[in-house]
Amino acid sequence: xxxxxxxxxxxxxxxxxxxxxxxxxxxxxxxxxxxxxxxxxxxxxxxxxxxxxxxxxxxxxxxxxxxxxxxxxxxxxxxxxxxxxxxxxxxxxxxxxxxxxxxxxxxxxxxxxxxxxxxxxxxxxxxxxxxxxxxxxxxxxxxxxxxxxxxxxxxxxxxxxxxxxxxxxxxxxxxxxxxxxxxxxxxxxxxxxxxxxxx
Amino acid sequence: xxxxxxxxxxxxxxxxxxxxxxxxxxxxxxxxxxxxxxxxxxxxxxxxxxxxxxxxxxxxxxxxxxxxxxxxxxxxxxxxxxxxxxxxxxxxxxxxxxxxxxxxxxxxxxxxxxxxxxxxxxxxxxxxxxxxxxxxxxxxxxxxxxxxxxxxxxxxxxxxxxxxxxxxxxxxxxxxxxxxxxxxxxxxxxxxxxxxxxx
DNA sequence: TTGAACTTTGAGTATACATTCCATTTTTGA
DNA sequence: TCAAAAATGGAATGTATACTCAAAGTTCAA
Numbered sequence: 001x002x003x004x005x006x007x008x009x010x011x012x013x014x015x016x017x018x019x020x021x022x023x024x025x026x027x028x029x030x031x032x033x034x035x036x037x038x039x040x041x042x043x044x045x046x047x048x049x050x051x052x053x054x055x056x057x058x059x060x061x062x063x064x065x066x067x068x069x070x071x072x073x074x075x076x077x078x079x080x081x082x083x084x085x086x087x088x089x090x091x092x093x094x095x096x097x098x099x100x101x102x103x104x105x106x107x108x109x110x111x112x113x114x115x116x117x118x119x120x121x122x123x124x125x126x127x128x129x130x131x132x133x134x135x136x137x138x139x140x141x142x143x144x145x146x147x148x149x150x151x152x153x154x155x156x157x158x159x160x161x162x163x164x165x166x167x168x169x170x171x172x173x174x175x176x177x178x179x180x181x182x183x184x185x186x187x188x189x190x191x192x193x194x195x196x197x198x199x
Numbered sequence: 200x201x202x203x204x205x206x207x208x209x210x211x212x213x214x215x216x217x218x219x220x221x222x223x224x225x226x227x228x229x230x231x232x233x234x235x236x237x238x239x240x241x242x243x244x245x246x247x248x249x250x251x252x253x254x255x256x257x258x259x260x261x262x263x264x265x266x267x268x269x270x271x272x273x274x275x276x277x278x279x280x281x282x283x284x285x286x287x288x289x290x291x292x293x294x295x296x297x298x299x300x301x302x303x304x305x306x307x308x309x310x311x312x313x314x315x316x317x318x319x320x321x322x323x324x325x326x327x328x329x330x331x332x333x334x335x336x337x338x339x340x341x342x343x344x345x346x347x348x349x350x351x352x353x354x355x356x357x358x359x360x361x362x363x364x365x366x367x368x369x370x371x372x373x374x375x376x377x378x379x380x381x382x383x384x385x386x387x388x389x390x391x392x393x394x395x396x397x398x
Numbered sequence: 399t400t401g402a403a404c405t406t407t408g409a410g411t412a413t414a415c416a417t418t419c420c421a422t423t424t425t426t427g428a
Numbered sequence: 429t430c431a432a433a434a435a436t437g438g439a440a441t442g443t444a445t446a447c448t449c450a451a452a453g454t455t456c457a458a
Contacts, residue, residue, distance in 0.1 A: 042321075058407090120379075125242055126242075170373030174368065177372055216433065
């Protein structure tokens with residue numbers, strides 16, 4: 001028997017021995033990407049821009065990440081998860097909590113929301129699996145919404161609650177998209193109006 | 200007084216003297232773009248692909264269009280308008296007609312719908328005005344929906360009907376986006392469920 | 399202290415793309 | 429038939445991008 005230190009040299013399987021300095025570099029890169037995406041959107045967040053802000057050269061980036069897209073997806077997912085009202089899924093969040101969290105995400109990080117849409121829509125052709133990942137996230141969210149609905153109305157069937165949740169989330173997504181088209185749109189007011197139809 | 204034959208040589212103001220052959224070339228290019236967008240989406244619809252299919256060279260393209268984006272926007276708008284249940288706006292379409300037309304557009308031209316989202320979302324940064332154009336189109340559609348709602352329920356105020364229409368259209372857009380993420384999703388069923396909440 | 403594994407550098411590669419240019423050809427009305 | 433205007437071919441341009449690689453530097457456990 002022997003201890004295998006390194007199997008392949010793909011970054012994905014790394015993590016046999018991580019040096020501190022590499023871990024720090026990784027988080028500087030992630031931070032840089034998060035900032036740039038929030039400030040200027042996807043177009044402006046080039047590899048060069050990310051590396052410049054992180055104070056790193058392209059080679060270092062590719063020592064730590066497989067691709068730029070991998071990083072972007074990671075940042076978007078982290079942003080989405082960061083505003084979850086009940087990260088542990090204890091089943092104590094109300095529909096209202098969930099809707100407010102959604103509003104918070106969209107209004108506080110509109111650029112990230114836009115990036116989310118861009119990556120999801122372009123990614124489906126891109127066989128990159130980005131769409132699949134976002135889909136899984138969406139499905140978890142639908143379950144959360146459906147559970148909250150059932151908790152407040154125990155007579156509601158599982159199936160019906162799922163359908164209701166899909167429609168409500170559809171409305172929220174659509175209104176968010178609407179808002180990205182025209183920031184003058186009263187996003188919050190319309191979201192509350194939509195939510196009111198599902199209590 | 201004199202007859203002005205040509206003001207500027209921008210393609211936009213052309214059309215003082217159009218040769219037949221140029222008109223034909225133009226529509227071959229538009230057809231090629233429409234087909235390619237429907238078949239393979241935006242990514243695959245390069246200028247070269249368009250010109251190849253139209254049997255034309257790049258120079259001819261730019262003799263007729265200012266940019267590739269102009270053409271893409273034109274094709275998308277034409278596709279959207281093509282399925283309008285009441286193009287003249289006679290005010291005779293019911294909410295149901297409008298919803299069915301929406302379903303038809305999304306299910307029959309899913310790639311074009313995806314392109315619509317892509318152009319709208321990326322275009323807002325792009326100062327290209329694509330977002331503004333789509334916004335105007337969206338607003339007209341909201342009015343249509345609101346009018347139909349008022350027709351079937353005369354007690355409904357104008358303001359309320361507009362809000363309801365925005366929310367319903369938001370739901371339709373969101374569900375369409377959801378469907379592009381996963382074509383196994385029961386888009387039509389959920390749209391009908393959404394519409395049922397607004398009768 | 400040593401040295402193998404890890405990290406960084408930064409110039410270099412690959413390449414895909416929209417757009418321009420202009421000489422040549424075709425159309426059109428007079 | 430003629431000349432002006434429009435259309436065409438297609439090579440060339442310019443630019444922006446993600447990504448690679450070999451060599452040099454750094455870390456850290458033994």
